[in-house]
Amino acid sequence: MKLLSPDELEAALRDIGAKRYHRLHPFHALLHGGKCTKGQVQAWALNRYYYQAMIPIKDASLIARCEDSAIRREWRSRLVDHDGEREGEGGIARWLKLTDGLGLDRDYVTSLRGLLPGTRFAVEAYVHFVREKTLLEAIASSLTELFSPVIIGERMAGMLANYDFVTRETLSYFDKRPPQAERDADFALDYVKRNAKTPEQQAQVLAALEFKCGVLWSMLDALYHAYVDPKLAPPGAFVTSDP
């Protein structure tokens, strides 16, 4: 292993995104390409809800292990983004507008009763990673946000164009995210470029981003196996009312 310059490290991170980000997953192509049934879109939104709901828990876990007030303060904005300033605001509430708009019962969604085990395990692996790895790795694992503005753009345009059951209002979650994600990704990228000072630390940073790409990827895998090519959907999972 040789020490990369900060810019080489950034290039290596972006290369991971180009090769492993879930934008390349076949479920994403079906979703934004208008090839999903309404039930499949519902299953996606319902499962992704758990990821959204756990994000502030993940972020507070990171703050909880961070000894630097300036970093905690910066990271706190993520809590604000997801939990909002009051009831009905923030990313989780906006995600529930999406599940509402798709005709899912809100209590059913938030109960997690219909969640796929594969979603649960992937999301919980992410929270545990952030709690247990070094702060540098925890911060690096957020770097999938470098790539999210593009996927969000594709998702919004594709879903609005292709599904008559999806409205701009329903997708309000995605309106807010790109500038938040850019701000957060800029901070995290700058942090890892300045703080990964040895080849070992740089390898940890790269591995953290690969891990996180795997989390997002396996969430779409779980959906694909259960709802697109349902060889054996897990008992108890959400059942679509597609014909």
Add this chain to the structure above:
Amino acid sequence: MKLLSPDELEAALRDIGAKRYHRLHPFHALLHGGKCTKGQVQAWALNRYYYQAMIPIKDASLIARCEDSAIRREWRSRLVDHDGEREGEGGIARWLKLTDGLGLDRDYVTSLRGLLPGTRFAVEAYVHFVREKTLLEAIASSLTELFSPVIIGERMAGMLANYDFVTRETLSYFDKRPPQAERDADFALDYVKRNAKTPEQQAQVLAALEFKCGVLWSMLDALYHAYVDPKLAPPGAFVTSDP
């Protein structure tokens, strides 16, 4: 054990404060009564710094295990209070103005090199309690704030009257705390009154407050033993320059 009404539970909590809160500790009487040397006041501020510095980590740990967005949002205000909105703001920064004003080197304070082991263990026990006990117990352990406005009032008046090396500016931390503590304590008290629904849960809530009173008490014990009646101050701890 019998089930208490919410008001009986509140009375029992207040009774714990009346009997166990560190306002009753002899070090508090010395501090606000003008009986401490400057070195002892410095030792108090230096050791208490670690408690202040760990509070947002404790609070983020609580947020990190909380599944209710509304509670997370409410609890987030504590992060704002302690870490502020920008560099130089918030409770930790105001505590460092106190240690500055007392003539302590800021790097030495924040390095924790002079910290008493007793302070470290008490503060870390608090963080671990919040991470590991039930959410109800974690919230209940914050209830010492019910009693803090009185002790802060005594401390400010007594320290300003009795020490020529203490100014109003130096004590700016304490100006801000009482309304924050009241708001936070009101929320936490209401939460435990509504959520401790069985005799077992009520016993847990009472025990959590007793535990927390023990944390604050043992921090003053450590100071008392090392700096007032220094039978054996731990090696490496802050050494006063008192004559």
